[in-house]
Amino acid sequence: MLTCLIISMRQFDALLACNRSSLILLALLGAEINRIDGKLTFPRNHTQSCKSMLWTTCLAGQPTRYVEMLEAALQSAFSNAPSVLPLVIVDPSFVNETRVQKLFDNIRYRGGILAVHELTFVDDFDVNSHQYTVRGTYMRLEIGLVIEDLVKQGKLDPSKVDVEYVLYADTDVLFLQDINSCSLHNPSIALIGPEFIRGQLGDQANAGVIYINVTAWNRHHSAIIEHGRSGKWEHVALDQGLIKSYYRNLNLEALPDGFNWKG
Numbered sequence: 001m002l003t004c005l006i007i008s009m010r011q012f013d014a015l016l017a018c019n020r021s022s023l024i025l026l027a028l029l030g031a032e033i034n035r036i037d038g039k040l041t042f043p044r045n046h047t048q049s050c051k052s053m054l055w056t057t058c059l060a061g062q063p064t065r066y067v068e069m070l071e072a073a074l075q076s077a078f079s080n081a082p083s084v085l086p087l088v089i090v091d092p093s094f095v096n097e098t099r100v101q102k103l104f105d106n107i108r109y110r111g112g113i114l115a116v117h118e119l120t121f122v123d124d125f126d127v128n129s130h131q132y133t134v135r136g137t138y139m140r141l142e143i144g145l146v147i148e149d150l151v152k153q154g155k156l157d158p159s160k161v162d163v164e165y166v167l168y169a170d171t172d173v174l175f176l177q178d179i180n181s182c183s184l185h186n187p188s189i190a191l192i193g194p195e196f197i198r199g200q201l202g203d204q205a206n207a208g209v210i211y212i213n214v215t216a217w218n219r220h221h222s223a224i225i226e227h228g229r230s231g232k233w234e235h236v237a238l239d240q241g242l243i244k245s246y247y248r249n250l251n252l253e254a255l256p257d258g259f260n261w262k263g
Helices: 064-080 098-109 135-152 214-219 221-230 239-246
Strands: 052-059 084-090 113-116 161-169 190-193 206-213 252-254
Touching (some): 052 064, 064 084, 064 098, 084 098, 098 113, 113 135, 135 221, 214 221
Parallel strands (some): 052 084, 084 113
Antiparallel strands (some): 161 206
């Protein structure tokens, strides 16, 4: 979750602000740096033909700056990552806002997908609580549910885009080059970035970028919601703390540093 870092791009005018703890640099999203020649390379998965990668992100209840950051993120994806298919999941309350409507029109025009979804557990939050105000961040817990619905509705074509393994990334990211379904290995549950130590998860993780096994994510959905309720939804860094707490003893794997490293 970004609160203090500023990233600017030559391709478009975008100012992004960043994390309250330490700086997170997402400008190399989708690539690892070859330390010998400095070139950007991708890990390859040769067990399947490469498809487009679904990038999911979520909006609900956030202030205008999150919409502005998403506009920049989408522009970078459309310009630099043609194999990435953006899927923006929004809360019903966002749908009728004029500024957001223009963003939605642009997403559809450029070939992205818009899905309106209300959290299945939104009634757990008091409408005056911080959790309710930033409820969009909890939507990543239900990405798998949304994707399953879109496939059933015929809005996602599994022959063209990978719907079994998908990328979640916050609204405050930039794509500098292309990635596809062969760019990462398929995790048993998810690949998630380290929070403090490069290349190591330990008992900490940063949930700003996650590569998700959709079937496994859905299998744990009910249990992680109950885990959230048992803690009265009071977790450090909201659902990031919930994810870390719930999956502490399960098999989350480290995302390559190039996808989300806090420098």
